[in-house]
Amino acid sequence: MVLVQSIGFAKWPSFDLSTVPSSQFRKQVEPFTKSISFMAGHSATLVHSGSTRFYTGLSFGLAADITGETFAENPLFGFPSLHGSFFVSQNLSINGSISGYSSGSDIIHVSGYGYNLLLSESDNSFTALAMNFGYLDGPSQFRCRTIHSSIFRKVETRFIPMVFGFGVNLYSAHINVESENEIPGIIEGQTNFLMAGIVWPVKRWNFGTKIHFHPNSVYLSFDAVTSFR
Numbered sequence: 001m002v003l004v005q006s007i008g009f010a011k012w013p014s015f016d017l018s019t020v021p022s023s024q025f026r027k028q029v030e031p032f033t034k035s036i037s038f039m040a041g042h043s044a045t046l047v048h049s050g051s052t053r054f055y056t057g058l059s060f061g062l063a064a065d066i067t068g069e070t071f072a073e074n075p076l077f078g079f080p081s082l083h084g085s086f087f088v089s090q091n092l093s094i095n096g097s098i099s100g101y102s103s104g105s106d107i108i109h110v111s112g113y114g115y116n117l118l119l120s121e122s123d124n125s126f127t128a129l130a131m132n133f134g135y136l137d138g139p140s141q142f143r144c145r146t147i148h149s150s151i152f153r154k155v156e157t158r159f160i161p162m163v164f165g166f167g168v169n170l171y172s173a174h175i176n177v178e179s180e181n182e183i184p185g186i187i188e189g190q191t192n193f194l195m196a197g198i199v200w201p202v203k204r205w206n207f208g209t210k211i212h213f214h215p216n217s218v219y220l221s222f223d224a225v226t227s228f229r
Contacts, residue, residue, distance in 0.1 A: 013032075013035075013036060013039075013077045013078075013079065013103065013108075014103050014104065015103055015104075015106060015108070015139035015141055015142045016104060016141070017029060017141045017142060017175070017177050018141070018177060020177075022182070022183050025177075025183045025184065026183075026184055026187060027069055028069055028070055029070075029173075029175070029187060030187055030189070031065040031067055031069055031070040031216065031217065032065065032070045033144060033171055033173045033187050034065075034169075034171060034189075034191050034214075034216070034217050035063030035064070035065055035070075035077070035217055035219070036063070036136060036144050036171075036173075037134065037144055037146035037148075037169055037170075037171035037173075037191075038061070038063055038146075038148070038169055038191070038212060038217070038219040039061040039063055039078060039079065039081075039110070039134075039219070040110050040112060040134030040135065040136045040144060040146050041112060041132050041133070041134035041146040041147065041148030041169060042059065042061050042081075042097075042112075042132070042134075042148065042219070042221055043083065043085075043095050043097065043112070043114060043116075043130060043132045043148070044057050044059045044083035044085070044095075044097070044208075044221075044223045044225055045163065045197070045199055045206065045208035045210065045221075045223045045225055046085070046093070046116050046128060046130070046154070047085075047199075047206045047225050047227065052087075052227040052228070053086060053087045054084070054085070054086050054087075054227065054228045055084070055085040055086075055225050055226065055227050055228075056082075056083065056084045056085070056225070056226065056228070057082075057083050057206075057223055057224050057225030057226060058080060058081070058082060058083070058223070058224050059080065059081050059082075059083055059097075059221055059222065059223045059224075060078060060079075060080045060081075060221070060222045061078045061079065061080075061081070061219065061220070061221045061222075062077070062078035062219070062220040062221070062222075063077060063078060063217065063218075063219050063220075064217065064218045064219075064220075065216070065217050066216060066217060066218060067216050067217075078220075079099055079101055079108075079110070080099060081097050081098065081099035081110065082097065082098050082099065083095065083096070083097045083223075083225070084096050084097075085116070085225075090118075091117060091118035091119075091121070092115060092116070092117055092118070093115060093116045094113075094114075094115050095112075095113060095114050095115060095116060095132065096111075096112065096113045097110075097111065097112040097113075097134075098110070098111050098112075099111075100138075103139070105140075106138050106139045106140060107138050108136065108137075108138040108139065109135075109136070109137045109138045110134070110135070110136050111134070111135050112132055112133060112134040112135065113132070113133055114130065114131050114132030114133055114148075115130075115131055116128050116129070116130050117129045117130075119151075123156075124156040124161070125153070125154060125155045125156055126153070126154055127151070127152070127153045128151070128152060128153075128154075129149075129150075129151050130148075130149065130150045130151075130152065130167075131147070131148075131149050132147070132148045132149075133145075133146070133147055133148075134146040134147075134148060140176065141175065141176050141177050142173060142174070142175060142176070143173065143174050144171060144172070144173045144174075145171070145172045145173075146169060146170065146171045146172075147169070147170040148167070148169050148170075149167050149168055149169075149170075150165050150166065150167025150168075150193075150195060151165050151166065151167065152164060152165025152166075152167075152195060153165060154199070160198050160199065160200060161198065161199040161201070162196070162197070162198050162199075163195070163196065163197040163198070163199065163208070163210060164195060164196045164197070165194075165195045166192075166193065166194050166195060167192075167193055167195060167212075168190055168191070168192050168193070169190065169191045169192075169193065169212075170188075170189075170190045171187075171188060171189060171190070171191070172186060172187075172188040173186065173187045173188065174186055175187060191214050191216075191217065192214065193212045193213060193214045193219075194212070194213050194214075195210060195211070195212050195213070196210070196211055196213075197209055197210030197211060197221075204226050204227055205224060205225070205226045206223075206224075206225045206226070207222075207223065207224050207225075208221075208222075208223045208225070209221065209222050209223070210223075
């Protein structure tokens with residue numbers, strides 16, 4: 001029910017920055033940039049069985065600005081993406097993702113790549129380092145680059161596997177808006193976050209949801225991942 005309601009109330013991100021007042025430009029666009037960078041840099045839930053090398057799945061990310069300062073009419077927005085992961089060794093996987101949609105006259109292209117490195121592993125539990133690089137291109141007024149890094153642990157509980165960790169999201173957005181007043185050409189910074197989630201294994205599928213929390217923003221992701229033997 002939470003998933004259906006979240007997707008139902010969410011909207012595709014719009015990149016029309018022409019209505020943002022010059023005096024409030026950074027204040028209103030920076031929260032939006034943080035949310036976009038989370039979606040561009042996010043990777044699907046890591047699944048590791050020890051015997052399967054290739055995983056693929058779908059992910060739907062939702063970003064919510066909780067400062068109330070973003071220029072977006074709807075502070076809850078997101079888009080789906082296709083993810084793939086290939087284990088080149090027992091402890092190293094290479095990841096990739098791709099997404100796209102139309103927003104007004106713009107065609108939005110989102111792609112990413114990265115890796116997961118298993119740092120330790122024991123009975124149905126592991127600790128991993130994740131590093132992902134995300135790119136968003138297409139809008140005439142906005143394009144974004146992000147580096148999403150985290151350390152997390154997956155543990156088996158009595159009822160359901162859980163994931164928790166922490167990380168940092170570095171972002172850099174290039175702005176191209178004509179204005180009589182001076183506005184920043186680049187908005188960049190970093191967001192430190194805590195992460196927690198759960199995974200539902202159903203035969204060869206793993207359904208997961210994670211939340212990335214920062215005092216100014218929240219990012220939710222819903223994943224469905226399967227393997228090829």
